[in-house]
Amino acid sequence: MTKLSVNVNKIATLRNSRGGNTPNLLQVAKDIQSFGGEGITIHPRPDERHIRYQDAYDLKPVVYTEYNIEGNPVPKFVDLVLAVKPTQVTLVPDAEDAITSNAGWDTKKHKSFLQEVISEFKQNGIRTSIFIDPVKDMIEGAAETNADRIELYTEEFASEYTKGNEKAIIPYSDSAQLAIDLGLGVNAGHDLSLDNIKFFRDNISGLLEVSIGHALISESIYLGLENVVNMYLHRLK
Ligand SMILES: CC(=O)[C@@H](O)[C@H](O)COP(=O)(O)O
Numbered sequence: 001m002t003k004l005s006v007n008v009n010k011i012a013t014l015r016n017s018r019g020g021n022t023p024n025l026l027q028v029a030k031d032i033q034s035f036g037g038e039g040i041t042i043h044p045r046p047d048e049r050h051i052r053y054q055d056a057y058d059l060k061p062v063v064y065t066e067y068n069i070e071g072n073p074v075p076k077f078v079d080l081v082l083a084v085k086p087t088q089v090t091l092v093p094d095a096e097d098a099i100t101s102n103a104g105w106d107t108k109k110h111k112s113f114l115q116e117v118i119s120e121f122k123q124n125g126i127r128t129s130i131f132i133d134p135v136k137d138m139i140e141g142a143a144e145t146n147a148d149r150i151e152l153y154t155e156e157f158a159s160e161y162t163k164g165n166e167k168a169i170i171p172y173s174d175s176a177q178l179a180i181d182l183g184l185g186v187n188a189g190h191d192l193s194l195d196n197i198k199f200f201r202d203n204i205s206g207l208l209e210v211s212i213g214h215a216l217i218s219e220s221i222y223l224g225l226e227n228v229v230n231m232y233l234h235r236l237k
């Protein structure tokens with residue numbers, strides 16, 4: 001069963017745009033879970049353009065499903081995650097000025113760093129996942145970091161699928177199977193949407209979790225948040 005974790009970054013974007021507290025991030029997170037959402041994901045970036053570090057603390061008592069905090073493991077981020085202790089931390093190699101996440105880890109080049117930071121999170125009871133491209137060497141490197149899971153970076157799939165190229169799934173299905181064979185759990189995210197999620201899910205064995213934000217919140221403008229959450233859940237059955 002693939003769990004739906006809703007990324008609420010874009011709720012925070014809207015909230016911050018007026019300087020107030022509308023939409024109320026905590027209330028939206030409660031509602032998403034009451035609609036059937038099986039997790040809440042946030043990605044506090046160093047410039048706090050959307051999710052603020054305080055949001056990560058404030059959400060902890062509100063999230064009773066799975067709480068996933070994503071980000072580049074710079075010292076401030078590591079301290080935040082160790083203090084909040086979410087269900088899962090997803091490590092993303094984002095540059096500070098990146099408009100959004102745009103690459104997976106080089107797990108060979110950063111092996112010792114990742115081993116060290118992953119060990120610290122695991123010692124604190126936090127499940128670890130690393131954001132990764134669907135590349136054989138990188139998946140093998142991920143296994144050597146002792147991460148619990150990988151998160152397949154799905155932008156390339158989403159972009160190609162939109163153009164009608166269904167073969168774009170092949171690196172992802174191959175990578176997922178290799179990860180499972182190496183003892184890694186498989187998550188996925190970035191640019192997944194109502195249009196592509198069922199095809200992706202149907203072709204990825206053992207997919208444990210998808211984290212979806214930008215498309216889901218955008219689709220909700222037209223279709224309503226409760227309706228969209230349930231449309232994703234239906235496609236993920
Ligand atoms: C790692 C990942 O794919 C998501 O966290 C994505 O980066 C969302 O970040 P933004 O909402 O800032 O685009």
Ligand SMILES: NCC(=O)COP(=O)(O)O
Nearest residue numbers: 189190191211212213214
């Ligand atoms: N890890 C992916 C995520 O949390 C949301 O990415 P997106 O759906 O906003 O592209």
